[in-house]
Amino acid sequence: MKTTIAALLLGVALPAQTVDFGKAYSFAERAPRTQTERAIDALLPSIVKIHGASGLQTISAFASGVLVTAQGHVLTIDQIMLQPGRTRVVLYDGSVHEAQLLPPDDRLGVRLLKIDPKLVTAELRPLWPAAPTPFRTGQFVVSLGNCFRLAEFSEKVSATFGVVVGRADTALRYRMTNVAYDGDVILTDACNNPGHQGGGLFALDGRWLGLNMKLLESKETNTMLSAAIPVADLLPYLDEQVHGKPRPSPVAKTEPAWFGVQLFEQAGRQSPPAYVERVVAGSPAATLGLRNDDLIVRFDEFSIRTCREYRDVLARFRPGQRIKVMWKRGTEVMNGEVDLVAEPRR
Amino acid sequence: MIAARPLSIAALVAMAAAARAQGAATADEFVRLEPVLQAAIARAAPFVVTIETFGGTRRVEGKEGPMDGEGPPMPRPKPPEKEPPPEPEEDSRKPKKPLVAGGFQQAQGRTTGVVLTADGWVLVSRFALALDPTTVLVTVPDRGTFHGTRAGEDTSRGIALVKIAARDLPVPKFVHPNDVAVGQWAFALGRTFASDGPTVHLGVVSAKHRLHGRALQVDAYTSPANYGGPVVDLDGHVIGIAVPLSPSGRNAGVEWYDSGIGFATTIADIGPLLARMQEGQVLQRGWLGVQLSSEWLGPGAKISGTPKDGPAAQAGLRKGDIVEKIDTVEVQNGPHFQVLIGSRLGGDQVTVTVRRKDGDIEVVGPLTLADAPWSEQQQQRGAELPATFPVPEQPERR
Numbered sequence: 001m002k003t004t005i006a007a008l009l010l011g012v013a014l015p016a017q018t019v020d021f022g023k024a025y026s027f028a029e030r031a032p033r034t035q036t037e038r039a040i041d042a043l044l045p046s047i048v049k050i051h052g053a054s055g056l057q058t059i060s061a062f063a064s065g066v067l068v069t070a071q072g073h074v075l076t077i078d079q080i081m082l083q084p085g086r087t088r089v090v091l092y093d094g095s096v097h098e099a100q101l102l103p104p105d106d107r108l109g110v111r112l113l114k115i116d117p118k119l120v121t122a123e124l125r126p127l128w129p130a131a132p133t134p135f136r137t138g139q140f141v142v143s144l145g146n147c148f149r150l151a152e153f154s155e156k157v158s159a160t161f162g163v164v165v166g167r168a169d170t171a172l173r174y175r176m177t178n179v180a181y182d183g184d185v186i187l188t189d190a191c192n193n194p195g196h197q198g199g200g201l202f203a204l205d206g207r208w209l210g211l212n213m214k215l216l217e218s219k220e221t222n223t224m225l226s227a228a229i230p231v232a233d234l235l236p237y238l239d240e241q242v243h244g245k246p247r248p249s250p251v252a253k254t255e256p257a258w259f260g261v262q263l264f265e266q267a268g269r270q271s272p273p274a275y276v277e278r279v280v281a282g283s284p285a286a287t288l289g290l291r292n293d294d295l296i297v298r299f300d301e302f303s304i305r306t307c308r309e310y311r312d313v314l315a316r317f318r319p320g321q322r323i324k325v326m327w328k329r330g331t332e333v334m335n336g337e338v339d340l341v342a343e344p345r346r
Numbered sequence: 347m348i349a350a351r352p353l354s355i356a357a358l359v360a361m362a363a364a365a366r367a368q369g370a371a372t373a374d375e376f377v378r379l380e381p382v383l384q385a386a387i388a389r390a391a392p393f394v395v396t397i398e399t400f401g402g403t404r405r406v407e408g409k410e411g412p413m414d415g416e417g418p419p420m421p422r423p424k425p426p427e428k429e430p431p432p433e434p435e436e437d438s439r440k441p442k443k444p445l446v447a448g449g450f451q452q453a454q455g456r457t458t459g460v461v462l463t464a465d466g467w468v469l470v471s472r473f474a475l476a477l478d479p480t481t482v483l484v485t486v487p488d489r490g491t492f493h494g495t496r497a498g499e500d501t502s503r504g505i506a507l508v509k510i511a512a513r514d515l516p517v518p519k520f521v522h523p524n525d526v527a528v529g530q531w532a533f534a535l536g537r538t539f540a541s542d543g544p545t546v547h548l549g550v551v552s553a554k555h556r557l558h559g560r561a562l563q564v565d566a567y568t569s570p571a572n573y574g575g576p577v578v579d580l581d582g583h584v585i586g587i588a589v590p591l592s593p594s595g596r597n598a599g600v601e602w603y604d605s606g607i608g609f610a611t612t613i614a615d616i617g618p619l620l621a622r623m624q625e626g627q628v629l630q631r632g633w634l635g636v637q638l639s640s641e642w643l644g645p646g647a648k649i650s651g652t653p654k655d656g657p658a659a660q661a662g663l664r665k666g667d668i669v670e671k672i673d674t675v676e677v678q679n680g681p682h683f684q685v686l687i688g689s690r691l692g693g694d695q696v697t698v699t700v701r702r703k704d705g706d707i708e709v710v711g712p713l714t715l716a717d718a719p720w721s722e723q724q725q726q727r728g729a730e731l732p733a734t735f736p737v738p739e740q741p742e743r744r
């Protein structure tokens with residue numbers, strides 16, 4: 001949404017006021033009256049603007065961030081051009097500061113920046129994610145961020161309004177491009193335009209729900225969706241970087257899982273549906289009773305529409321994992337569960 | 347794209363800001379709306395189903411796919427030796443170029459449907475079947491996944507019927523368009539990306555009686571993800587089915603997506619069509635076969651031409667005739683005539699009352715409307731798709 005609450009409020013206040021280009025723009029703004037206005041008013045000092053090195057084609061050079069500690073930690077999305085010595089944080093009061101880059105979390109696609117703790121004045125309100133905040137489809141939300149770098153100097157970032165569209169898990173959105181993050185995300189129709197990413201998604205009472213992601217692009221429908229990473233998923237990274245709490249290392253790669261079918265497929269053509277051409281005796285597929293000509297349609301919640309997707313999805317599993325398999329024989333839809341194994345050596 | 351979308355909520359927030367001056371509604375109203383909205387979603391959730399399709403392509407090669415439910419393709423299709431020669435131009439009405447540009451493939455993904463009857467008839471958007479899939483699977487929440495058998499379609503409303511072998515399905519309550527008002531809430535539900543229930547997009551009813559009375563216009567976000575899904579009111583009752591339609595009657599797609607313009611087929615007129623669609627009939631927009639004079643402002647509609655093969659010409663309507671009535675309705679002018687005919691389907695019967703050049707009043711008919719020529723083209727595989735969301739073609743990897 002382009003029209004913003006903040007802009008509306010400014011728009012109303014602007015004509016009657018004199019503009020003071022001293023320390024900051026100075027508008028005598030009326031006090032917030034509603035819960036939503038109060039929430040936004042209280043949250044804005046926590047949101048910063050981030051300017052990186054000059055952008056490259058699809059990678060923008062600007063984003064938003066959330067000031068998370070009084071020690072000067074700023075959380076943002078790691079999908080913009082951030083370079084040591086060239087990363088600037090613009091605080092609520094319009095002051096511009098150089099930020100130090102802390103190690104990113106590549107899985108989440110987020111990164112902490114750090115500014116001098118002395119800069120974190122009482123006016124700024126560091127926002128540490130509280131206990132996991134539940135969210136529901138149909139819940140109204142406000143998203144704060146500097147979309148299209150509209151806010152300059154001490155101008156406030158934009159507030160966009162919308163609703164939680166749903167929760168998308170990996171299985172349902174694995175065909176979406178350009179996202180490193182693999183967990184559940186909050187889908188919303190409060191717009192995440194470029195620059196908005198790294199800002200926060202909040203409930204109308206001000207509770208922090210998520211960190212705005214880059215727009216999700218659906219490969220299969222060529223449509224885009226705004227989304228945010230739930231704050232609960234950010235905590236382990238924050239705790240590690242800020243409090244030095246170690247976290248479990250990601251599972252080491254093992255050998256690929258094997259299901260034991262050969263699919264009916266031709267090279268060079270658009271990948272056809274995953275029809276079984278041959279079932280290897282003694283394989284998990286044979287255990288399930290799969291037959292020649294069955295159509296494999298789902299592994300767990302991952303729908304498999306083509307042979308290519310069959311391989312992509314299977315690669316997500318490890319030997320020993322139990323999976324639910326759905327397949328179609330004629331007009332009958334069949335289900336079963338089986339343990340995947342490693343491919344037997346010949 | 348999203349930035350360009352004038353969203354209803356934006357308007358509402360603006361309205362709320364304006365109203366605040368008078369001490370009226372504030373954004374906090376939304377907080378009170380939240381439980382109502384969530385109750386509506388919960389009520390609608392059971393009948394919103396996921397549609398998945400397998401196989402089927404934009405048939406550049408014109409190859410037949412396997413029959414529905416009959417198993418894999420047999421025998422194995424051979425790759426073409428060379429590009430097939432371009433088809434000769436048999437019909438001047440045929441589109442001159444493919445509607446999906448070369449190097450792109452039609453987007454395909456999960457989409458949404460609505461349970462229509464307890465005994466297994468499911469309404470889907472024609473978008474779901476755009477690629478002529480060999481297999482359609484319908485997943486009903488808490489009931490499992492079923493093989494869907496394709497039945498008839500209404501190309502003029504962008505809907506299609508699928509039958510699944512299930513009983514005692516939860517069915518929605520449908521709202522008659524007469525009971526829908528512009529400005530009322532309209533929530534577009536889908537079941538594609540979200541794992542914890544239907545997705546929801548908010549909006550209001552923007553207009554009624556769009557596209558010659560076939561659709562409501564809503565500003566809730568409609569896209570391939572929720573085409574075929576219900577547009578519900580605050581009670582979770584269905585006021586329409588989100589479909590990709592456009593005034594041209596041709597493909598709506600990327601150019602309409604995200605524009606704040608969405609169409610929802612109203613349900614009131616599906617009832618009478620249901621039996622025909624259950625039989626597998628493909629219903630087309632009706633065609634009378636007259637051209638109207640744009641200079642004649644009424645009363646009535648003046649015929650300026652009747653194509654030879656049209657029902658009008660065959661029934662004896664002629665250039666210069668003034669259409670005074672369609673059935674019992676007096677025709678005010680040309681646009682009114684189009685509204686009256688535009689909502690009919692091929693096979694429908696109409697009686698036309700005309701005033702001849704010599705002043706004689708003549709009742710012609712009942713005559714039977716033909717299928718509109720462009721909708722016949724829609725039927726041709728690969729010629730015209732109900733919606734285009736081209737995605738860049740990706741090279742196959744093994």
